[in-house]
Amino acid sequence: MEHTQPEQGGLRESKRRDTLQRVAQAGLELFLARGYEATTVDDISAAAGISRRTFFHYFKSKDEVLLAWQTGLVESLRQAVLQEENRQAPLDALCGALLKLAADYDSDATFAIAQLLRSNDQLRAANQVKFLQLEQAAFEALCHLWPQRRRRGRLRMVAMIGLGAFRVGIDEWTEEGGTQPFSQRIGHAFTMLRAELQVASAAAPSQ
Incomplete structure (x- = not known):
């Protein structure tokens, strides 16, 4: 009993x-x-x-x-980031975690769902909430890997620009008809991001 x-x-x-x-x-x-x-x-x-x-x-x-197909996506990203080494740059850690996530979701169904989520304003707004949750999960996981409080602002920016690159990759992948593997398109988005950061760094006045 x-x-x-x-x-x-x-x-x-x-x-x-x-x-x-x-x-x-x-x-x-x-x-x-x-x-x-x-x-x-x-x-x-x-x-x-x-x-x-x-x-x-x-x-x-x-x-x-x-x-609902995204159920568990937020926690999956959190765990993927936590599994990364903190001997690398935070942006590299986030990129590695997002590439692993993209590989897990690399399917025709993911492409079809991505198209549906872009089909009207109501769905786009609902999907925006999911990206904010992903950004927060990435930030929290990065703070666990790099717990120094003085780094929190920079880690939040890493989470924001990293998830921004992820979104750009999804958008371009969908617009191009999913012709490339999903993970490859996400990798390309991060390559573009790093290139722009290097340009900005080179153009910055020396102090």
């Missing part, structure tokens, strides 16, 4: 995760097949085998269904 309540709680949580995953997958398949605008909450509910009321128990809107 002592283990009944924890076991029941574990089963409920497992059932919840399974349902959430099923709804997210059903929604994603419909978005890719019909388009975001043409897919309704009722369509997703029917495809997932749940009621409309149950749908809203898991998601506030169909926007959240499309963004």
